[in-house]
Structure formats: structure tokens, C-alpha cells
Amino acid sequence: MKAGEDMEKIITSKGLIYEYYTHNDKGEIESKHRALDELNLEIQKGQFVVILGHNGSGKSTLAKHMNAILHPTGGTLLIKGMDVKDQKNLWDIRQTAGMVFQNPDNQIIAAIVEEDVAFGPENLGIEPKEIRKRVDESINAVQMAEYMTHSPNLLSGGQKQRIAIAGVLAMKPECIILDEPTAMLDPVGRKEVLETIYRLNKKENITIIHITHYMEEAIKADRVVVMDRGKIVMDDTPRKIFSQVEKLKELGLDVPQVTELAFYMQKQGINISTEILTIEEMVDEIWQLNSRK
Amino acid sequence: MFRDITIGQYYPANSLIHKLDSRVKIIATFIFIIDLFIANNYIGYGITSIFLGIIIFLSKVPIKYMLKGLKAIFVIILITGALNIFMTPGEHVLWSYKGITITGEGLYTAGLMATRLIFLIIGSSILTLTTSPIQLTDGIESILNPFKKIGIPAHEVAMMMTIALRFIPILLEETDKIMKAQMARGADFESGGIIKRAKSLIPLLVPLFISAFRRAEELAMAMEARCYRGGENRTRMKQLVIENKDYIAMTIIAIFTLIMILIRFI
Known part of the structure; x- marks a missing residue:
């Protein structure tokens, strides 16, 4: 790897604007809603970024821009240097930045797991032998090899979502955007999906942009971006973000329970750090309280 | 049922x-x-x-x-x-x-x-x-392929069959769910004459259709996100x-x- 390649920017947005229009019966514009409001964001290659925000904060709209499903009303968005507004970049962008959606049922196309994973590379016009190789690799990467020839209907939500991830993976993307992939899953399925994307980020060095409204899912991220009303309001490491309990509450977001506990303990005059994310850290911190007096 | x-x-x-x-x-x-x-x-x-x-x-x-x-x-x-x-x-x-x-x-x-x-x-x-239904679909696509020139949409027909095969069980399950939900609120699907029974299906069909359209929209988006652009230049993993x-x-x-x-x- 060349020096400096680590810091290569995969996503660059400058003053990105997107407006939804509501039309009346005559086709005139009745009202407009600004979903993205001059948004600036840079994401480096290999990062694990979590985008947080409550409903209507524009996080899904942003995701759809990164895959060139929606086109910006104003400003620019570059995916690995390719402008999303340029129609000729469309397929390259979609291959570079793969997308996983919320509903696992509505993104699996074929009636057999391996056929579905092959769907992406088949669309790219890749040689049959190479497709076979990619399908096997991708299914192994999400640890679903034993379900290769099963029907997706018989799989659990978490398993279906892992298949959807494998389907994107088979297109050899550099970046995977996951638009609330865990919203419809049970806790077990959520854990499966999170472990899978975390592993892909560490082992395969794939940039992950994970959009969610579950705070716990952001703990392991390299970077957390908080959105509100189409703007980025916070952008830092999870530790720094979650320690600002009051600001997050104002934005209508929760913080991990232990962090909240630490926050209230500090308020009560106990000398404890609020940069606590897990129960283990909390235990260590309480453990050391006495010696700190 | x-x-x-x-x-x-x-x-x-x-x-x-x-x-x-x-x-x-x-x-x-x-x-x-x-x-x-x-x-x-x-x-x-x-x-x-x-x-x-x-x-x-x-x-x-x-x-x-x-x-x-x-x-x-x-x-x-x-x-x-x-x-x-x-x-x-x-x-x-x-x-x-x-x-x-x-x-x-x-x-x-x-x-x-x-x-x-x-x-x-x-x-x-x-x-x-x-x-298997998938082999059948592939076979039909391959047989119809030479007729593409006279306007028979071979790839589209096969893709429609593939999607239908995938979604029929999902929609059946959904019908079952809606039916149970309506029955829990007092809907009656079993008694009465043929006209009454046909009428009682309306509260079942309306939500089913709405959800089917929503699914279709999401599926289309997911297919596009995975670079689907019709049958041209498309390869297949399994060759016949x-x-x-x-x-x-x-x-x-x-x-x-x-x-x-x-x-x-x-």
C-alpha cells in the first residue's frame, strides 16, 4: 500500500442540498421540504462511520444519494471522485458503493440464496466462473455457506440481511452503505448483522456507512455523525459524542444506558468520567472510584 | 390456511x-x-x-x-x-x-x-x-432467446417469473396475517352466500394490494442499486x-x- 492511501476520501459532499416537492392537482409546486440542507461531509476509506438521527433527520435521503438513487438539488457529492450528477458514472458508483436496505424481504430477488448473491455480478456482465468464485467468497464472508442452496423464505431476518450483504459484497464494492439494516430485526438478528459488518470493515477493509437510530450500534464505530433537520450537528468519536448527554437528549436521541448513568452520577457530585460506553468500563470506573478520592 | x-x-x-x-x-x-x-x-x-x-x-x-x-x-x-x-x-x-x-x-x-x-x-x-422452478425459468428464457428479434421479451418474462416465484410465498403469508388481523376484529370470511363472501374479501384485498405495490417499489430500488439494467450484457452464473x-x-x-x-x- 502506498503512503497516504489510507487517507483516501471515498465520499466527499460539499453544500449538498435535496428538496422534496409536494405537487397539487394542477401539477404546481405546493410546498417544498428541504431534506438535506447544505451538508458537508468527508468519509475516508476504511472508516466505520455510523450516522445517527431521529426520523426525518435526512439520514436515509443522504444514503440514497451515496448510491445515486436520488440526485442532489444543489451542491456536489463525489463518490471516489465520481460526481453523482453525471449519468455516465451511475453504474460505477453503484458498484463502488453498494447499498443494503431496511426490509430484508424486499431486496432479495431470487428464490435461492446463491442465485440472489449472483444477481449483482450477473448484472455487471462478469464471466460465469468468476461469478461462482465471488458468490462462494461472499457467502463465506457472511458465514452463510450452509444455506447456499436454501430458499430465502426459510431464513430468519438476520440471516436474510446477511444474504443481502453478501449480494452487495459479490460486486466487490469499496464501500457499503447500510440504511437501517437492523430496524426490522430481533436482538439476535441485529447482533448477527453488526458482527458481520464489523468483521468486513476490519478484515476486508471495506468502508462501512451504517445508518441507524439504535445508539448501542454506534459504540464500536470509528466515527459517529449525528444529523438533525438535514444538517450535521455532531461529528466525532463515539466516546466524545455520547458524553454530551444533554445535547443528544435535546436532539431527541438516547444515549447508552451506562453512559446516562455515569452522567447522572457526575451530576450528583461523584467523580466519574462520562466517556463510558460499556458495562465493563463502568465496572472498572466504579472500582477505581475509592482510590481516586 | x-x-x-x-x-x-x-x-x-x-x-x-x-x-x-x-x-x-x-x-x-x-x-x-x-x-x-x-x-x-x-x-x-x-x-x-x-x-x-x-x-x-x-x-x-x-x-x-x-x-x-x-x-x-x-x-x-x-x-x-x-x-x-x-x-x-x-x-x-x-x-x-x-x-x-x-x-x-x-x-x-x-x-x-x-x-x-x-x-x-x-x-x-x-x-x-x-x-426446479428456477431451471424451468432459465430454460424458458433460453428457448425464447432466439425470438427476441421478433419482439418476444425473453429476459423480462423470465425475470417476472423469478420475482413471482420469490414473492408468492411472501404475499400468501401476508394474506394470512391480514386475514387473522381482520378476524380478530370481527371480520367474517366464512359464512354467507357467494356475494357476501366476495364482499368480505375487500378489506383483505385492499391492504394486500397496497403492500404489494410498496414491496414492488422497494424491490425495484434494490434491483437498481445492484446495477440491474435489463437483460443486455447480463451474464449468468449457471450456464445451461x-x-x-x-x-x-x-x-x-x-x-x-x-x-x-x-x-x-x-
Whole structure:
């Protein structure tokens, strides 16, 4: 790897604007809603970024821009240097930045797991032998090899979502955007999906942009971006973000329970750090309280 | 209640018939159906039954499954049989009462027609029982491919079948869910006359359609996100290959057709 390649920017947005229009019966514009409001964001290659925000904060709209499903009303968005507004970049962008959606049922196309994973590379016009190789690799990467020839209907939500991830993976993307992939899953399925994307980020060095409204899912991220009303309001490491309990509450977001506990303990005059994310850290911190007096 | 419905009655087994190329099987079934209409006497059907028997034996599919398909058309066989028995004019009157006559010719045609229908169903059942829906779809796409030039949308038809196969179970499950939800709130789907029952389906169909459209929209977006842009320049992971056994199968069906033609015209 060349020096400096680590810091290569995969996503660059400058003053990105997107407006939804509501039309009346005559086709005139009745009202407009600004979903993205001059948004600036840079994401480096290999990062694990979590985008947080409550409903209507524009996080899904942003995701759809990164895959060139929606086109910006104003400003620019570059995916690995390719402008999303340029129609000729469309397929390259979609291959570079793969997308996983919320509903696992509505993104699996074929009636057999391996056929579905092959769907992406088949669309790219890749040689049959190479497709076979990619399908096997991708299914192994999400640890679903034993379900290769099963029907997706018989799989659990978490398993279906892992298949959807494998389907994107088979297109050899550099970046995977996951638009609330865990919203419809049970806790077990959520854990499966999170472990899978975390592993892909560490082992395969794939940039992950994970959009969610579950705070716990952001703990392991390299970077957390908080959105509100189409703007980025916070952008830092999870530790720094979650320690600002009051600001997050104002934005209508929760913080991990232990962090909240630490926050209230500090308020009560106990000398404890609020940069606590897990129960283990909390235990260590309480453990050391006495010696700190 | 909808869980029992299976689409495509594929019976997985490891047999010679299962391993044949799906295109060969589709074309062979098509030729076989034409042969059934070429044959018009009991010698022809005798040979056909031996032929079918051998294929069923080779396919390792239990006879029970073959006969299941017949249940659905039992009424049709009865009606055509009755029509043929009573309506065929002839010289050998066996029984006559107030203008209704049964003739020897009538019984003969009724028998032939019933056999023809039964063979037709069994013949096409062998195709669906030994070919998975996906192989079937691939086969149809590949057969229709040469006709693309005259405007037959081969890829689109196959893609529609693939998506239908994937979503029929999902929609059935959803119907079941909506039905239970409506029943929990006092909806009645079972009592009343046919009109009342049809009316009671409206609160079931409206949410079902709305959800189906929403699914279609999301699926289209997911397909586009995975670079789907129609059939052009698209490759397939699984290539269909014609092997020696497929040539042998084609030869056998050709010989069978020849025999049928000879029996009819000699």
C-alpha cells in the first residue's frame, strides 16, 4: 500500500442540498421540504462511520444519494471522485458503493440464496466462473455457506440481511452503505448483522456507512455523525459524542444506558468520567472510584 | 390456511430425468403433447403408456405425486367423458331411452379422450416434478432467446417469473396475517352466500394490494442499486449445457414421434 492511501476520501459532499416537492392537482409546486440542507461531509476509506438521527433527520435521503438513487438539488457529492450528477458514472458508483436496505424481504430477488448473491455480478456482465468464485467468497464472508442452496423464505431476518450483504459484497464494492439494516430485526438478528459488518470493515477493509437510530450500534464505530433537520450537528468519536448527554437528549436521541448513568452520577457530585460506553468500563470506573478520592 | 399451497410441485431427487437439461425437457414435453393428438387409437396409447411408465420409473418420483395432478382435472375428465358418451352418434346402439342413446362409438371416443387427457396431465407433471422452478425459468428464457428479434421479451418474462416465484410465498403469508388481523376484529370470511363472501374479501384485498405495490417499489430500488439494467450484457452464473444424455433424450422423443405417426397413418 502506498503512503497516504489510507487517507483516501471515498465520499466527499460539499453544500449538498435535496428538496422534496409536494405537487397539487394542477401539477404546481405546493410546498417544498428541504431534506438535506447544505451538508458537508468527508468519509475516508476504511472508516466505520455510523450516522445517527431521529426520523426525518435526512439520514436515509443522504444514503440514497451515496448510491445515486436520488440526485442532489444543489451542491456536489463525489463518490471516489465520481460526481453523482453525471449519468455516465451511475453504474460505477453503484458498484463502488453498494447499498443494503431496511426490509430484508424486499431486496432479495431470487428464490435461492446463491442465485440472489449472483444477481449483482450477473448484472455487471462478469464471466460465469468468476461469478461462482465471488458468490462462494461472499457467502463465506457472511458465514452463510450452509444455506447456499436454501430458499430465502426459510431464513430468519438476520440471516436474510446477511444474504443481502453478501449480494452487495459479490460486486466487490469499496464501500457499503447500510440504511437501517437492523430496524426490522430481533436482538439476535441485529447482533448477527453488526458482527458481520464489523468483521468486513476490519478484515476486508471495506468502508462501512451504517445508518441507524439504535445508539448501542454506534459504540464500536470509528466515527459517529449525528444529523438533525438535514444538517450535521455532531461529528466525532463515539466516546466524545455520547458524553454530551444533554445535547443528544435535546436532539431527541438516547444515549447508552451506562453512559446516562455515569452522567447522572457526575451530576450528583461523584467523580466519574462520562466517556463510558460499556458495562465493563463502568465496572472498572466504579472500582477505581475509592482510590481516586 | 394458505400455507399448504405450493407453487411448482418440484420433487427433488437424483435421477436421470432430473439431470436432463431443462430446455430439452420443455421441448420434449411439448413434442409429447403433440404426439398425444397424433395418436388416435388404442395401439398408439398402449405404446404411449409403456413409454410414460418407463419415464416415471426413471424419474424416481412416486406414482402418488403423478396422480395428485389428476385430482384437479377429475371433473373435467368426467364432463368430457359424459359429453362423448351421450353425444356421439353411431350405429352400434347399446342403450336408448327417450331420445338419449349410448353408442359403442361414444364409449370408444370417451375412453380415448379420457386417456388423452390423463396422459397430457401426467406428461406435463413429469416436467414440473423433475425440474426446479428456477431451471424451468432459465430454460424458458433460453428457448425464447432466439425470438427476441421478433419482439418476444425473453429476459423480462423470465425475470417476472423469478420475482413471482420469490414473492408468492411472501404475499400468501401476508394474506394470512391480514386475514387473522381482520378476524380478530370481527371480520367474517366464512359464512354467507357467494356475494357476501366476495364482499368480505375487500378489506383483505385492499391492504394486500397496497403492500404489494410498496414491496414492488422497494424491490425495484434494490434491483437498481445492484446495477440491474435489463437483460443486455447480463451474464449468468449457471450456464445451461447440452450433454450426451440430452442428445439421447432428444433422439428417443424423435423415435417416439415417428412411431406415433406410423401407427396413425399405416
